[in-house]
Amino acid sequence: MHSCALVSAAGSIDWCCFPRFDSASVFGRMLDVKDGGFFQLAPHGVQRTTRGYLPGTAILSTTFETDSGAATLTDFMPVHAHDGPIEPREVAAQQQIARILECKRGSVEFSLVCAPRFDYGSIVPHAVLTSDHTGFAHGGADGLAVYTSASLRAEGGGFRAAGTLRAGERVCAAVTYHPCFDHSSETIDEATISGRLGETRAYWEAWSNRCLYRGPYADAVLRSAITLKTLTYAPSGALLAAATTSLPETIGGSRNWDYRFTWLRDATLALYALFILGYREEAADFQTWLEWSTLGRARDLQPMYGVGGERRLTEVELSHLDGHRGSKPVRIGNGAHRQFQLDIYGELLDSAHQYRKFGGQISAEYWAFLRRVVSFVVDHWREPDEGIWETRGGRKHFVLSKVMSWAALDRAIRAARALGLPADLEAWRSVRSEIREDVLAHGFDSSLGSFVQAYGSRTLDASNLLLPLLGFIRADDPRMLATIRATERSLTSDSGFVYRYRGFDDGLPEGEGSFLICTFWLADNLIALGEGGRGRELYERCAGTANDLGLLSEEFDPSAREMLGNFPQAFSHLGLINTAVHLDVAAPGNVRRMEVQDGPKHTST
Incomplete structure (x- = not known):
């Protein structure tokens, strides 16, 4: 673990600092609703929300119910394994938040809004598309690569996507921190995110099984x-x-x-x-x-x-x-x-x-x-x-x-x-x-x-x-x-x-x-x-x-x-x-x- 993210019941990441816990916020709407920055992925017209962690993990699962159906949002940060303390100033290559919104019943319309605001909301980044599904936002010393399996567009110093999901369909998204002056980023697709979800779940379940309290x-x-x-x-x-x-x-x-x-x-x-x-x-x-x-x-x-x-x-x-x-x-x-x-x-x-x-x-x-x-x-x-x-x-x-x-x-x-x-x-x-x-x-x-x-x-x-x-x-x-x-x-x-x-x-x-x-x-x-x-x-x-x-x-x-x-x-x-x-x-x-x-x-x- 290098950092963490706080996610609201509305599916919005309202607090996250990169590359460390004590770094400047990238998403900070928790401290300023208008200018702090956020990353929201959720269906429209939500009537009821329930959420919890997958048992024995830090993987968050949020279920949204709408008039037309239901969808589950899975949020996690891929685990970057350490054998022990190594380098206190380390900046890992996979400081990432991954999100999967899957329709479980009926159909749902969804929206994705990724609005990073670097340095505690003081920098509105320059946002550019690097492909139909990827983009890059940078400003000051910070950069953020964005991926979604839906078609992406750059807008207002951030990114947006929208679409309709039917039962069994899903949309995947990820943001990855980049501390270098380079728009290049690793190739990510749905398979990559699914694989990291499996690895992360296995890590947390193994870790939890070590707990001796009964x-x-x-x-x-x-x-x-x-x-x-x-x-x-x-x-x-x-x-x-x-x-x-x-x-x-x-x-x-x-x-x-x-x-x-x-x-x-x-x-x-x-x-x-x-x-x-x-x-x-x-x-x-x-x-x-x-x-x-x-x-x-x-x-x-x-x-x-x-x-x-x-x-x-x-x-x-x-x-x-x-x-x-x-x-x-x-x-x-x-x-x-x-x-x-x-x-x-x-x-x-x-x-x-x-x-x-x-x-x-x-x-x-x-x-x-x-x-x-x-x-x-x-x-x-x-x-x-x-x-x-x-x-x-x-x-x-x-x-x-x-x-x-x-x-x-x-x-x-x-x-x-x-x-x-x-x-x-x-x-x-x-x-x-x-x-x-x-x-x-x-x-x-x-x-x-x-x-x-x-x-x-x-x-x-x-x-x-x-x-x-x-x-x-x-x-x-x-x-x-x-x-x-x-x-x-x-x-x-x-x-x-x-x-x-x-x-x-x-x-x-x-x-x-x-x-x-x-x-x-x-x-x-x-x-x-x-x-x-x-x-x-x-x-x-x-x-x-x-x-x-x-x-x-x-x-x-x-x-x-x-x-x-x-x-x-x-x-x-x-x-x-x-x-x-x-x-x-x-x-x-x-x-x-x-x-x-x-x-x-x-x-x-």
């Missing part, structure tokens, strides 16, 4: 695993946070961020999920990316990196785009890459901890780097930071940041002891204890009876639900139990969805939805308390926010019952997998209980 939520877990795979940049092994940029956290709002990068705090959950589901190669590839991208000076560690390991992710506003449903600004890049976030040091050590627990090797070179990371934490854990939520209102002594500093020491101590690695264990244990005592003294508000967001604050924060899941404190400790109950009372919607915080000035305009990952964390806490029934109910409610394809967003508006934020969101799908496994392990009759050393973010019991 619990009651097998369909949702497998769909989440496939989604994570489609969010993985194959040349480097990096896992994106989401496929999109600037989908708003509230409609019409300005909390619109670019998530097409890889966050270190996703690493532990990602490695655990991949390992526990049986995808060891993907986990190893991601760990390789982690080591390659982060190795160096500990003080230079960033919260996020580009999928090729890039560090300069300058945030820019694209004023020419209207934004999704009028939500401005549209941003590319992410200024949070320059923030000081203490939790990432703990995340990096925790990811190494997970990797070794599942049999991965820690090289002498990487351990030397991790020791430098520990030394940095020892020297800097007392400092304020921007925190896990990447606030833009000034640094604070966030409780979770301190706890993740504790986790950095804790995981380093565990690794050194287990593997006999060189370490100053006595000093590390001393600092670990000092941090814990400091958090318990300053991060817990006795008058509120709960842990708070930051030292000196009286604000609740859902990130504190991670404290027992990291093994910092038991879920049934009176202080943590009170925090869980306070979170349920004060940070949840009427239907139980969890908000990050309330009444806190994070330096940004107000307005956001509930966070799905926080809701999964609450379910994990309930499971840890032995309240499995409530945890299962909350899990199912959270998983139920997925769209008709089983895909989750970052946030959810419980009142409007609509998705918010970037989509599909890796963190949400990782939470779905993790909590499903916790429910399975905690089910009656299961002797084994999860320990903190066996997996991330759950209770040691």
Whole structure:
């Protein structure tokens, strides 16, 4: 996988970036209805639409019913196989979207409109026909070859085709990215597309058959695993946070961020999920990316990196785009890459901890780097930071940041002891204890009876639900139990969805939805308390926010019952997998209980 495409229920590709996930959009109607660009293939007069993935695949099937008949649209991106991470800046020859519209009953009239708009809609390309069935659009540094089995015509900086299909007939189409100043392209016909469909389906079915989860939520877990795979940049092994940029956290709002990068705090959950589901190669590839991208000076560690390991992710506003449903600004890049976030040091050590627990090797070179990371934490854990939520209102002594500093020491101590690695264990244990005592003294508000967001604050924060899941404190400790109950009372919607915080000035305009990952964390806490029934109910409610394809967003508006934020969101799908496994392990009759050393973010019991 190099990129992906988002397809609407109307058969329109409204988001796709080439040649990488984080490249400029070629089709971007999602962020500007008029000028963003799109690629639509569908019948006329559609009365009803149903869609789903072919089982165990990322191949989308959309069925349209009209007054005169029915047709099925099959969309897929041919798989470009990799033996492992090779070249982070690779541009593959077959970065392609293929589409097949087949009439299943009666007859349908159809239209094809391919309107690429390069560089986030700022370039209307020069479009020319190269034959009756092929064309080429180019502008700036980008080019796109277009094929359809129907007769094609160039029009308005794009291409159109139309016709009538009867039962058993079909029309095929494909767009292929070309990064060179050359109109030549590979020869494509219906047989080529059919062959690639077969190869792609076989690839995904074989990949899905490797999934080890056999619990009651097998369909949702497998769909989440496939989604994570489609969010993985194959040349480097990096896992994106989401496929999109600037989908708003509230409609019409300005909390619109670019998530097409890889966050270190996703690493532990990602490695655990991949390992526990049986995808060891993907986990190893991601760990390789982690080591390659982060190795160096500990003080230079960033919260996020580009999928090729890039560090300069300058945030820019694209004023020419209207934004999704009028939500401005549209941003590319992410200024949070320059923030000081203490939790990432703990995340990096925790990811190494997970990797070794599942049999991965820690090289002498990487351990030397991790020791430098520990030394940095020892020297800097007392400092304020921007925190896990990447606030833009000034640094604070966030409780979770301190706890993740504790986790950095804790995981380093565990690794050194287990593997006999060189370490100053006595000093590390001393600092670990000092941090814990400091958090318990300053991060817990006795008058509120709960842990708070930051030292000196009286604000609740859902990130504190991670404290027992990291093994910092038991879920049934009176202080943590009170925090869980306070979170349920004060940070949840009427239907139980969890908000990050309330009444806190994070330096940004107000307005956001509930966070799905926080809701999964609450379910994990309930499971840890032995309240499995409530945890299962909350899990199912959270998983139920997925769209008709089983895909989750970052946030959810419980009142409007609509998705918010970037989509599909890796963190949400990782939470779905993790909590499903916790429910399975905690089910009656299961002797084994999860320990903190066996997996991330759950209770040691």
